[in-house]
Amino acid sequence: MTIPSYDKLFIGGEWVTPATDRKIEVVSPIDGTIIATVPEATEADIDRAVAAARTAFDEGPWPRMTPAERAVYLKRIGDEVVKRIPAMAEAFTNEIGAPAAVSNAFHDNARKMWGDSSTLHERFEFEEERTWENGGQGKLVREPVGVAATIIPWNGPVATASLKIGPALAAGCTVVFKPAPEGPVSVMMLAEAFEAAGLPAGVVNVVPAGRDAGQYLVEHPGVDKVSFTGSTAAGRKIMAAVADRIGRVSLELGGKSAAIITEDAPLENVMSTLVFGGLANSGQVCAALTRVLVPRDRQDEIVSAMVEAYRGIKVGDPRDEDVALGPLAAERQQQRVLEYIDIGKNEGARVAIGGGVPEGLSEGFYVEPTIFADVTRDMRIAKEEIFGPVICVMPYDTIDEAVDIANGTEYGLSGAVYAKDDATAESIARRIRTGQIGVNNWDMCVTQPFGGYKQSGLGREGNVEGLGAFLETKLMMY
Secondary structure, eight states: OOOOOOOOEEETTEEEOOSSOOEEEEEOTTTSOEEEEEEOOOHHHHHHHHHHHHHHHHTSSGGGSOHHHHHHHHHHHHHHHHHHHHHHHHHHHHHHOOOHHHHHHHHHHHHHHHHHHTTGGGTOOSEEEEEEGGGEEEEEEEEEOSEEEEEOOSSSHHHHHHHHHHHHHHHTOEEEEEOOSSSOHHHHHHHHHHHHTTOOTTSEEEOOOOHHHHHHHHHOTTOOEEEEESOHHHHHHHHHHHHTTTOEEEEEOOOOEEEEEOTTOOGGGTHHHHHHHHHGGGGOOTTOEEEEEEEGGGHHHHHHHHHHHHHTOOBSOTTSTTOOBOOOSSHHHHHHHHHHHHHHHHHTOEEEEOOSOOTTOTTTTOOOOEEEESOOTTSHHHHSOOOSSEEEEEEESSHHHHHHHHTOSSOOSOEEEEOSSHHHHHHHHTTSOOSOOEESSOOOOSSSOBOOSGGGEESOBSHHHHHHTTEEEEEEEO
């Protein structure tokens, strides 16, 4: 496939010439070559996009439509996204390195998200009657918060954008959408879907750019709400940036999710989701199961089973049908992961498999799937988000200790518990402070509330909980 390049930005319902000739060069992690270019938005472009969104919100029809009327447009967007999924998925494979199965799954999630957003009005009361003591009566009205800045990372851009923009539009907000400079081609295709759906001018504006422009957007006085997905470190900076104006903010941040395997958990019931849960998209998933907590006397058994499973995973060019694990998204990401592997070795963890660049794959940004055993909770590899195909196996002596280890990081995004029966697994899962958790299973459910405890974020995305993040509440008293 020839990945398309773009020379215009989608602002105010039109494809417009950017303020400068600055370009983002899209580097394929498969072999390090430049495969496309898109415009790099600057501060002037951000100003133009915010102004378009501001006008669309303050003067345009979008926030004044009924929720059912907006839902018609959301359904159209979903239909246009479905038409483009094959091209989006193939672009994502080439620009980020995800194998076809992963890329197709991510984009099918986008389909689900638009379908969910288009039916939110059927499950949510935007207005309701209220009464109170002494004969008081009124109406509770939930109104759009205003102009929403949505900022996303590169590891699943169309899906992550859909998870944010769909509920924002359902709420009646207008949007300035800034995708990451890595992997922008598939989201420019998403912009084409917005155009084809016939949204009123300025309702969604798409401005790919780097961190400086993103910071400018976050600080922009014309923005009422920031919805950000990315690292915890970046989330802290965004909170600080909006603090002066008491800006509304939702944050979906990092994770260091734990899978607890109990003494009596049948191993055959664990491996099918445990392996995928740690390695999906080469481990570049915020909810990945990167810590595997095992009874001390079962560590060798479980590590041996994981090693055997990992040996069967083919790493290579993600365009090959039999490849299950592609490269990391960028050279700096590859170097970061390799540095963490060195840290783990120096800390005394035992490499059970992997630990370097796969043989014969020196071009591109590949890392072997790696398992560390004998990992202790004080090691950096057990506490910090690596964002690569690196799994830490951590032995424990009691369930209380396992729960304490699972809860003993700054994160709380996802997790899993595997036990002999669901009742046992659920009793343990209820003790884990995390936003989603699997019970004898693992998955990321994107049409139900997704988000984290502690420094994994603020708020939830998905379903009516995600819609609420883009609404303000007003009491009208009669």
